[in-house]
Amino acid sequence: MSDRDRFRELxxxxxxxxxxxxxxxxxxxxxxEGCAECSKARDEARWLVSQLAYLAPEAQPSDLLRGRxxxxxxxxxxxxxxxxxxxxxxxxxxxxxxxxxxxxxxxSWETVDLRRQIAESIARAQAEIAKRNELQEMLETxxxxxxxxxxxxxxSDKKDMPQLEARWHARxxxxxxxQNVPAPSGTRTLQLWLIPxxxxxxxxPSLMLRPDAGGKFMLLVTNPPETMEATKALAITEEPAxxxxxxxxxxxxxxxxxxx
Amino acid sequence: MFLALLTVLESRRPSPDATLVRNLVRQDxxxxxxxxxxxxxxxYALVLRILEQAATAEEVVQDVFLQLWRNSAAYDPDRxxxxxxxxxxxxxxxxxxxxLKSERQRRREDQSDELxxxxxxxxxxxxxxxxxxxxxxxxxxxxxMPQQKRAIELAYFEGLTHSEIAERxxxxxxxxxxxxxxxxxxxxxxxxxxx
Numbered sequence: 001m002s003d004r005d006r007f008r009e010l011x012x013x014x015x016x017x018x019x020x021x022x023x024x025x026x027x028x029x030x031x032x033e034g035c036a037e038c039s040k041a042r043d044e045a046r047w048l049v050s051q052l053a054y055l056a057p058e059a060q061p062s063d064l065l066r067g068r069x070x071x072x073x074x075x076x077x078x079x080x081x082x083x084x085x086x087x088x089x090x091x092x093x094x095x096x097x098x099x100x101x102x103x104x105x106x107x108s109w110e111t112v113d114l115r116r117q118i119a120e121s122i123a124r125a126q127a128e129i130a131k132r133n134e135l136q137e138m139l140e141t142x143x144x145x146x147x148x149x150x151x152x153x154x155x156s157d158k159k160d161m162p163q164l165e166a167r168w169h170a171r172x173x174x175x176x177x178x179q180n181v182p183a184p185s186g187t188r189t190l191q192l193w194l195i196p197x198x199x200x201x202x203x204x205p206s207l208m209l210r211p212d213a214g215g216k217f218m219l220l221v222t223n224p225p226e227t228m229e230a231t232k233a234l235a236i237t238e239e240p241a242x243x244x245x246x247x248x249x250x251x252x253x254x255x256x257x258x259x260x
Numbered sequence: 261m262f263l264a265l266l267t268v269l270e271s272r273r274p275s276p277d278a279t280l281v282r283n284l285v286r287q288d289x290x291x292x293x294x295x296x297x298x299x300x301x302x303x304y305a306l307v308l309r310i311l312e313q314a315a316t317a318e319e320v321v322q323d324v325f326l327q328l329w330r331n332s333a334a335y336d337p338d339r340x341x342x343x344x345x346x347x348x349x350x351x352x353x354x355x356x357x358x359x360l361k362s363e364r365q366r367r368r369e370d371q372s373d374e375l376x377x378x379x380x381x382x383x384x385x386x387x388x389x390x391x392x393x394x395x396x397x398x399x400x401x402x403x404x405m406p407q408q409k410r411a412i413e414l415a416y417f418e419g420l421t422h423s424e425i426a427e428r429x430x431x432x433x434x435x436x437x438x439x440x441x442x443x444x445x446x447x448x449x450x451x452x453x454x455x
Contacts, residue, residue, distance in 0.1 A: 012444040013422065013437065018415040020423050047376065048448055049308075052416045053302065053351065054394035055401055056309035060301050065318045070293060073329050077287045080310035 003030070007038050015045040040075045072221045140220055144177070152234055154178075154255035164217065164253050166234050173222040174206075177233070181211040187241040192219060193251070194226045195233040203235065231257045278337030292329055299343055300325070302390065303350045310354040310417050320357055324350045339377075343390075348376040355419040400450035402413055408443030411436055 006031045014027045031038055051170050143149050144167055152166040154176070164178035176192060184190060189210050193203040204225045211217040226233075235251040237244075277298070283291035303324060308317040328335075328346065335345055401409050407429075414420045414428060426436040 009441060012448075013440050016412070016415045016444070017419055018422050018425070018440055020421045023422075044443075044448075046348070047340070047344055047414070048444065048451070050347050051393070051447075052401075052412065053347040054308040055413065056305040056417075058301065058394075059305040059308050061318055062314075065304075065322060066296065066300070069296065069322055069325055070289070072326065073289055073292055074426050077289050080287055093365070106294040107390055133367075156378065201403070248333040 004035060004037065007035070009039060011038055011041040012045045012048070015042060015049050072099040136220055139172055139222065140175050140177075140218065143167050143172045143175045143220075148174070150228065150258060152255040152257055153255040154234060154236065156253050158252065161252060162253070166255055168224075168228050168257065170228055173177070173220065174224050174234070175221075176217070176219040176236070178211075178217040181217040182215065183211055184238045188238050188251075189241055189243065190217070190236050191239040191243050191247075192221065193235040193237065193247060194224065194231045195235055196226060197230055197232040203247055205243060205245060208239065228257060233257055275337070275341065277342035281332050281335055281337060281342055284329060292325075295328070296325055299346055301341065303346060307346055307350050307354040311357060312349065316357065317354075320353050321350070324353050324446075327353075345376060350417075352376060358419060396451075396454055397447075400447050400454075403450065404443050404446055405439070408439045408446070411439040412443050415440060425455075 007027055010019060010023060010027050014024060019027065027038075031042065062123075146169055149167040149169040149172075152168060154164040154166055156163065161182070162178055162180045164176055164181070166174055166176040168174045174192075181190075189208040191208045192206040194206055195201070195203050206225060207219055207221050209217065209219045234255045234257065235247070236253040237247045237249045237251050239248060277295065280291040280298075284295075300321065304317060304321050307320045307324075308314060311317045311451065313316050324346070327349070335342060401412075405411075411425050411429070414425045420428065422433055422436050422440070425431075425440075426433045429436065
């Protein structure tokens with residue numbers, strides 16, 4: 001008799017629970033190896049053995065048992081339902097979701113509004129710049145063309161330097177202009193000075209400007225630090241970026257202020 | 261042809277038990293009540309036969325049905341009929357109780373703390389109601405030799421092993437093994453012949 005046949009003969013008793021420990025372990029090991037025939041026999045034997053329950057004499061449990069059991073089951077069902085209800089999206093979660101939604105909408109609106117404000121500010125700034133440029137040009141034109149302006153030629157000791165010309169209008173300010181002006185080295189700048197008439201008076205610093213790429217130089221001083229009557233001359237020096245409180249180099253251009 | 265088609269359709273229809281057990285997963289108390297009313301007598305009769313004490317038997321029956329209620333997903337209707345599974349569960353619980361009382365070691369196939377596997381039933385079993393099923397089992401058991409019947413009952417209702425039965429009946433071990441095996445085979449043949 002093969003091992004399989006030997007185990008096959010034990011299957012019904014195994015399912016019945018009648019095998020002694022050694023045989024039981026051996027059958028379980030054999031089934032664990034995957035014997036298809038014995039596994040099928042075991043499944044069939046389970047049904048066969050279950051039918052032996054009908055050998056028990058008929059009997060009926062008490063109504064008390066039914067009542068106790070259903071009471072327990074009802075209570076557990078209610079408790080589970082209550083737990084389920086309490087678990088189903090609590091109020092605080094809805095509140096959190098609502099708050100998050102409001103916050104998201106608010107931040108979105110804030111972002112849009114901020115962008116709008118930035119765009120408006122840029123537009124206002126550009127308009128201001130354009131207006132200022134327009135006013136500056138108008139002022140420069142007025143100063144240059146108004147016959148009440150005083151013309152101040154500004155010559156240079158250096159032969160390769162072009163002559164500049166300043167015009168001072170008592171009301172509108174000073175305009176200094178020139179063509180083909182070489183740019184100062186590096187980041188240095190040209191600075192305008194007002195030389196006072198008083199004896200030993202120190203030069204009064206004014207605005208700074210570098211000529212543009214084409215060498216054009218146009219400086220407008222709308223609010224000169226000194227009056228025309230108190231000023232002896234205008235001078236331009238080359239200074240470090242940001243200008244100086246007092247000239248650090250010899251003037252390149254100097255123009256004497258005459259009578260208006 | 262029509263009858264054949266009807267039979268096929270009928271065999272594919274889920275049994276009332278399968279539908280009721282599926283409903284337990286969603287805590288349907290009404291389905292549980294129906295299952296209890298359908299099968300509590302068979303379960304109680306088996307447990308009482310094993311334990312022989314009504315009060316203790318009712319405790320075990322209560323445990324069995326509560327386990328069904330709390331762990332109904334353990335039964336897979338596609339694997340086999342419900343009642344054999346429930347009766348196997350009840351037998352295991354009752355024998356556990358008996359063994360705890362007598363402090364014997366467990367020796368059965370199915371561990372007491374686990375739910376039993378589902379037994380697949382032969383096709384012809386679908387048409388039998390519980391009363392006819394019980395009558396047939398008793399009739400077939402009545403056709404066995406008294407020693408065969410006694411040995412099988414000792415194993416099934418008292419959870420005794422071959423050796424314990426041999427000791428109880430004062431018969432050789434090999435004889436007891438033959439009684440049980442041949443008796444079960446005759447039962448099986450009887451079921452098949454009756455179908």
